[in-house]
Amino acid sequence: MPNPFAQVAAAWLAHPMELARAWHELATVAWATGMPAPVAEAAEGDDRFTDPTWRSNPFFHGLMQQYLGFTRTLERQVYDTPGVSEREARSAAFWLRHWCNAVAPSNFALTNPQVLRRAFDSGGASLRQGFEEWLRDLLAGDLRMVDPAHFELGRDLAATPGRVVMRNSLMELIQYAPVRTQVRSMPLVLVPPWINKYYILDLTERQSLVRHLVEQGFDVFIVSWKNPGATMAGVTFEDHLFDGILAAIEAARTIAGVPQVHAVGYCIGGTSLSALMAWLNQRHRSARQVPVAHWTLLATLTDFSKPGDIASFINDDTVAMLDGLMARQGFLDAQQIGWSFRMLRPNTQIWRYVVHKYLLGEPAPALAPLAWNADGTRQPRATHAFCLRELYQDNKLAQPGRLDIRGQKLDLGRIRQPLYAVGAVADHITPWRSTYRSAALVGAPVRYVLTASGHILGIINPPGGNAKQQFWSAPLISGRDAKDWLAVQTPTAGSWWQDWTQWLHARCGAMRTPAAQAHPDYPWLCDAPGNYVREH
Template identity: 45%
Template structure:
């Protein structure tokens, strides 16, 4: 058979490609602003342009359909038959025995899985389509198929029908109540918000607000040890959601753990911006936020330097600040002695599943939307992140809440997840463009911050970086890139679990998680580092203390929480964290 070469986008003249790209971007921004239909249309056109590959895919699907038909006949006749298609390991929708023991439901399950898996594989393997466009097409098609799963509807969910019979319809009545409550709340609730109260059963570690400006409250915690290390720890939290993810209950609190280790701890509690904050910039977060808390910790503790910790976007901001501060003050006067980065990206080339929302057309549309309101609403961002894991963070709660009539159990992390914050329009637009689209943070001197071109190579201080193996927001291989970017000595840690539980990882018995540790150089790749890293069972927190304490100075009597220059303005957790 003669191989026919079909025209590829790369065959077009550069000027024409650029023009088509601009036209396509504008069309997406107006007709399909978040890019749902466009990548699916591109995938269809790509398959039609490759008839040989399409024929092979159809033949493969026909064989699967034949196997599925045979399976259905055998099950209908009461004969055993192995599954044609098995759920993915992380797919918990069909775990109830009814989906396997009863032929009717087994056939429904098998037809759904066979069709969805084949469609997904075709989209991931679309010929002649850019990898990013393939991922976007597969993502949106997967979300559509997830929504149409038989588990999501009463008449195709045998478990829901069984529960309705067992409870004589009470489960459906409870489900309707749950639905109406969610409808009133305007969200599919992950847990009952009445089960938690910040400052009462969450974020209860004693401390004082010692400073407040338009950007943040600085919380200084009461030491739990009579003697503490002279160099304080300053934690830069994300301004996406609120700081108390690191101070949930006492058993889960990273802050309490640090205090019990004899460390002097300060943390940022960011203001939840309103439309009046529309003009706030990334520079404002650095200068009025990070730099301010660093200077306050130095003055209150009497130490020349601090050990800094940054989590998620707080880590990216900390890396930006350190590159700027090393240039601004030089090595000797640099106020940060070491940095710990938790689930932090500094290279946004492959930023994980969030990439499906980020292209020039979508960002332009989002910026225009933010300009109208002055901010990005937290519920919009939360919906985007939940959509990344729609089965576990949306449909699971729909099925269990509405079809099964179950009340979600109290879960502090999920309550925190619902306690959203807003993003100032100018800052967030700049962040999306400069970090995600242009990827300037990783490029030497490409990013101007507070009047200076910064380079991560100027960070010569020791670095402890933690990533999580199942993190879909800051993928660990991409998070590892910080080891290739900074100059100082580096220790990299790979924890099990995801973006939250890989970090909120207290010491418990028996151990729940594992981690790998090892030094990292600028020449290492994620795979080469992993091949030589040491495996451990349990929490990485003690390993962190072994690294951090020797750099934290000698022990001294615990200092007062406030001072004449920084009097206590109120008790922790402060007032900003309570603002809706």
């Protein structure tokens, strides 16, 4: 795929009259700081210019207007480029925004009033502290979003009591200890994404979805994926389905002594669970033979036609480059993956930390989600290449009969088990409208839930988190798109966790007394959080 900037430049050069008008508009905006009316104001949620000085001081106000007006005009002109496709324009605009974000006046000490004031008030101590923060990050080889010393696995994070009841070369399976005298007879099997550690679903005590489910009286199992090294370069997407998810389901239903479980998939864990559900439904004639009675998808795509900003990274050139890198390493490194995701939201994931740590001299915040985010995992070459090409580029899972898994041509429309699907309004990794389209591919009744916030905090959304909590929930409307569905919904105050647990209680069987001892086929191997989660 050609360079998007080269395509945009060539297109403008082929239209010299339009180019002249565009440059005239840019020049007008660039020198518009003296205009009496504001040229541009910061968008809602853009916290780079929240300091009052950006508006009260004529110099800084003019600087902010000049920057915002110029960069927005430049980006709009990229989208207006004559003769280029929407995809090419979107890709060029994505990389242009990175340059625009990097040169923002808020990122430099002499053009950020908050930095200047802090340095003056502290007698320069803030700049010294910022330099020390920079040195610590330099030695660590990363722009650290959190100090890892604040958190310890098994104490502050991943601390819900439980035991590892199964281990193979790909994953450990954890069963959590009950806190009630009785639990629902049908267990829940949680499948987190293998692109991060499992304990995003078991953060602090208040932020733990696992703990919430256990306290609600459910028998909860979770998959903890192994952090792969070069020796696991050949581990495939199919291996994750069968040696990972299906093995966990079989173990959970054997331990619980029931024929079926409720399965939960998050992000790429949900994508793989969807593929497995389609495979199982095509293999078994009766829905009762499928070992999953009903299931939940959290922020999950199966239709990758509009995957959000990440599409700007995924083309033939970048996929080939990554494949070459993985061929040398045997995997994609955690830091390489982490920076890719940071670049999707550079202002909040990169430049905010540059300003607050290095210019203002503030230590990194001690937030559990950031500690989890910093504890990344590697990706095996075969699996990652498959996901990029088969799912993101070719979108085969969304097309009946295109994706072959162990001799079965998958069709999501053949899935018959009821689905509870969750999307998040501000999710930039799995955009909610795409999660809605993905859920609509399933040939079973779907309850769709839209929650506030983004990919992480929309899912890790405990009751009582804040006064603005709300969600929308209703059956998915066949033949209607996401916008039409939302237009006829009324928001409910609170956390979607409460709606979900009610839905689960109605379907997960009668209450029973949990076993006091290990199952003879699945002895307790060690206490949670297990061994694999500690691998770096």
